[in-house]
Amino acid sequence: MEQRQALETIRNGILSKNLLTIFGDCAVEYVGRATSILPSGKRLIIIKGDNSISIHQNRLVKPTNYMVKSRFSVQEKGNQFILTAKKDKPIETLTITFDSVDDINSYDLELTDDLRLAGSERDLNDLLMQDLSMIEPGLKPLNQQQEFGKGIADIVAEDKNGNPVVIELKRREADYACVSQLQRYMRQIAKLKGKNPRGILLAPSIRPKAREMLEELNLEFAVLDFVLKPSSVEKACITGLQKKQTTITEHWHKK
Amino acid sequence: MEQRQALETIRNGILSKNLLTIFGDCAVEYVGRATSILPSGKRLIIIKGDNSISIHQNRLVKPTNYMVKSRFSVQEKGNQFILTAKKDKPIETLTITFDSVDDINSYDLELTDDLRLAGSERDLNDLLMQDLSMIEPGLKPLNQQQEFGKGIADIVAEDKNGNPVVIELKRREADYACVSQLQRYMRQIAKLKGKNPRGILLAPSIRPKAREMLEELNLEFAVLDFVLKPSSVEKACITGLQKKQTTITEHWHKK
DNA sequence: GCTGGGAGAGGCTTA
DNA sequence: TAAGCCTTTCCCAGC
Numbered sequence: 001m002e003q004r005q006a007l008e009t010i011r012n013g014i015l016s017k018n019l020l021t022i023f024g025d026c027a028v029e030y031v032g033r034a035t036s037i038l039p040s041g042k043r044l045i046i047i048k049g050d051n052s053i054s055i056h057q058n059r060l061v062k063p064t065n066y067m068v069k070s071r072f073s074v075q076e077k078g079n080q081f082i083l084t085a086k087k088d089k090p091i092e093t094l095t096i097t098f099d100s101v102d103d104i105n106s107y108d109l110e111l112t113d114d115l116r117l118a119g120s121e122r123d124l125n126d127l128l129m130q131d132l133s134m135i136e137p138g139l140k141p142l143n144q145q146q147e148f149g150k151g152i153a154d155i156v157a158e159d160k161n162g163n164p165v166v167i168e169l170k171r172r173e174a175d176y177a178c179v180s181q182l183q184r185y186m187r188q189i190a191k192l193k194g195k196n197p198r199g200i201l202l203a204p205s206i207r208p209k210a211r212e213m214l215e216e217l218n219l220e221f222a223v224l225d226f227v228l229k230p231s232s233v234e235k236a237c238i239t240g241l242q243k244k245q246t247t248i249t250e251h252w253h254k255k
Numbered sequence: 256m257e258q259r260q261a262l263e264t265i266r267n268g269i270l271s272k273n274l275l276t277i278f279g280d281c282a283v284e285y286v287g288r289a290t291s292i293l294p295s296g297k298r299l300i301i302i303k304g305d306n307s308i309s310i311h312q313n314r315l316v317k318p319t320n321y322m323v324k325s326r327f328s329v330q331e332k333g334n335q336f337i338l339t340a341k342k343d344k345p346i347e348t349l350t351i352t353f354d355s356v357d358d359i360n361s362y363d364l365e366l367t368d369d370l371r372l373a374g375s376e377r378d379l380n381d382l383l384m385q386d387l388s389m390i391e392p393g394l395k396p397l398n399q400q401q402e403f404g405k406g407i408a409d410i411v412a413e414d415k416n417g418n419p420v421v422i423e424l425k426r427r428e429a430d431y432a433c434v435s436q437l438q439r440y441m442r443q444i445a446k447l448k449g450k451n452p453r454g455i456l457l458a459p460s461i462r463p464k465a466r467e468m469l470e471e472l473n474l475e476f477a478v479l480d481f482v483l484k485p486s487s488v489e490k491a492c493i494t495g496l497q498k499k500q501t502t503i504t505e506h507w508h509k510k
Numbered sequence: 511g512c513t514g515g516g517a518g519a520g521g522c523t524t525a
Numbered sequence: 526t527a528a529g530c531c532t533t534t535c536c537c538a539g540c
Contacts, residue, residue: 019299019313021276023362033427033518034374035483042364044274046299050314058274058364059305061323062535065370066316068520092518103360107278109297109313115320119289121531122523147525150468151431152529171531172288175514176406180435181530184468191471207513213405213439216446228290288533317520321533347533376516400539407514407539426516431529436515462528 006101007074007081010047013106014072017049022083024101028055030065032092038064040099045083047072049111053085053094067094119228121171125154127226128169128202132157135202135222139165150188151181164189164197169224174203179214186219261356262329262336265302268361269327272304277338279356283310285320287347293319295354300338302327304366308340308349322349374483376426380409382481383424383457387412390457390477394420405443406436419444419452424479429458434469441474 001024013020022045028038043064044056051070054063070085077097085094125144132139138160146156155167166189168182178201186199199219206214206221214221256279268275277300283293298319299311306325309318325340332352340349380399387394393415401411410422421444423437433456441454454474461469461476469476 017313019311021299021360023360030518031483034372036370036372036518038370041367041369042362044276044301044362046311048311048313048315052314052316054316056274056301056303057366057368058272058303058362059307059366059368060303060536061307061309061318061321062517062519063316064368066518066520068316090518103362105276105278105358105360107297107299107313107358111312111314112296113312113314113319114296115291115293115312117289117291117533119533145524147529150464152524172533176439177432177435177515180432180439184431184435187471209405209513216442228286230284230286230290230292285533291533315521317532317534321535323535345533372518374518402514402539427518464528 001101001104003076003079003081003101006098006104007076009104009106010074010083013104014047014051014074016106016108017111019049019107019109020047021045021103021105021107022047022098022101023103025099026055027097027099028065029095029097030093032087032094033090036065040097042102045096049109055096065094067092070094119171119226121154121169124171124224124226125169128155128167132167135167135200136160148185148188149192151184153185159198164193164195165200166197167200167202170201170203171224172204174201174206174221175210176207176213178203178206179210179217179219182214182219183217186217256356256358258331258334258336258356261353261359262331264359264361265329265338268359269302269329271361271363272366274304274362274364275302276300276358276360276362277302277353277356278358280354281310282352282354283320284350284352285348287342287349288345291320295352297357300351304364310351320349322347325349374426374481376409376424379426379479379481380424383410383422387422390422390455391415403440403443404447406439408440414453419448419450420455421452422455422457425456425458426479427459429456429461429476430465431462431468433458433461434465434472434474437469437474438472441472 027040030036047053052068054066056063067085070087073084081098083096129141132141140158143156146153153166154169157165159165166185170178182199182201190196202222202224282295285291302308307323309321311318322340325342328339330337336353338351384396387396395413398411401408408421409424412420414420421440425433437454437456445451457477457479459479
């Protein structure tokens with residue numbers, strides 16, 4: 001492909017906020033949060049209307065290199081031409097040096113985001129707030145996303161005995177990090193209120209060792225059982241949310 | 256673009272492990288770890304030789320929908336044709352229904368990964384192990400990536416007084432999660448050894464409230480100052496790693 | 511295969 | 526803008 005024309009197509013594509021794909025032989029250098037070099041080779045470059053750029057090899061969903069909200073510049077340099085993407089905060093530079101370009105496509109596309117997704121943690125949270133008794137009889141919601149000075153608790157509730165309960169909700173298997181998160185909220189509340197509330201980690205499952213940690217910290221785990229029902233016509237929705245089991249580490253309370 | 260030909264190109268592209276780009280009008284439905292619907296519209300689909308697929312709109316580096324290690328199937332359905340990607344564990348289905356295809360490109364590409372990146376945490380870790388005195392005079396390395404039954408500590412060392420020191424290294428600004436991680440290692444070691452070692456969080460910076468938490472937990476913070484030097488010819492490297500400051504919360508020790 | 515953890519994480523929401 | 530946190534996180538290394 002003729003270089004002059006390639007440059008022109010790229011410049012116009014960027015200006016018109018088209019989705020640009022460039023396939024060609026190029027080397028890539030990145031300097032910013034880290035440093036990387038990609039030796040010369042055939043790659044697919046995608047430039048989008050929101051000034052994001054990504055460089056793809058023929059494997060992995062994730063691009064080899066990328067940058068969001070970049071400022072682009074294109075310049076010739078002998079038989080090569082150089083596409084540069086820059087960004088501040090932090091300072092980042094992505095330099096793509098093309099030896100040759102095989103193919104450029106410029107697609108006129110809206111910058112919309114039409115995806116409708118269901119089953120995110122926020123969806124489950126909203127569902128739960130309608131009926132916490134699924135977790136435990138008599139459990140009443142007090143607040144959602146409550147700020148505690150050291151983070152934000154998903155759900156704050158009150159059990160049938162009037163004890164405050166902090167609930168951390170996860171849509172997937174809980175790990176150490178989830179337990180730590182709950183632990184952090186608990187610590188902070190204890191510090192502020194001078195009293196230890198109950199803490200419940202609510203997730204589809206929990207890794208065994210994370211559960212050990214949870215129990216050592218005198219926290220509770222409850223199984224979150226939900227079903228995602230795809231509706232091909234209207235929208236995706238959640239059909240069920242059912243508590244299967246609550247593990248209250250009674251031996252700890254007794255200790 | 257003629258449908259029959261489109262199908263053939265796609266089938267061949269997948270079989271030959273080419274990098275395929277398909278631009279066309281399509282609707283997408285995903286059912287798996289979550290559920291999502293993307294109404295009909297122009298999109299760019301990328302299929303790679305490692306059987307990963309991603310669907311891109313004209314914004315964001317991240318694809319709208321994606322799947323790794325998928326099994327593909329293509330079939331006609333009247334004036335439409337349907338590209339399906341499936342996966343087990345967990346069961347996931349991605350269904351792309353094309354109303355029309357404007358453009359298909361099939362690029363013959365190796366499945367290699369040529370990126371050379373420097374400045375990752377592992378790089379810094381290796382550098383640090385050579386000389387921990389940058390953090391504190393007399394600090395001697397004992398182990399790297401040591402398993403403790405509740406996770407893996409980055410560096411275990413011994414200070415000039417013979418006290419064990421656990422060091423958690425982060426290449427970027429430390430947050431709550433980093434502090435929690437160190438806290439977890441400390442807890443476990445205290446439980447196993449019956450003695451409290453020192454814990455040092457080593458990072459370029461730390462968020463103010465994370466630092467509060469750190470100090471409340473009687474942990475220490477040290478600034479990790481490193482420079483990434485891009486070498487345009489050979490490889491990227493790190494030129495410096497210098498301790499600027501160690502903040503030991505003396506008032507806590509005295510308390 | 512499971513576990514643990516990093517990532518140039520990206521991206522979103524709210525204060 | 527920064528803080529906080531979720532993500533169909535993705536991806537890799539170790540066992």
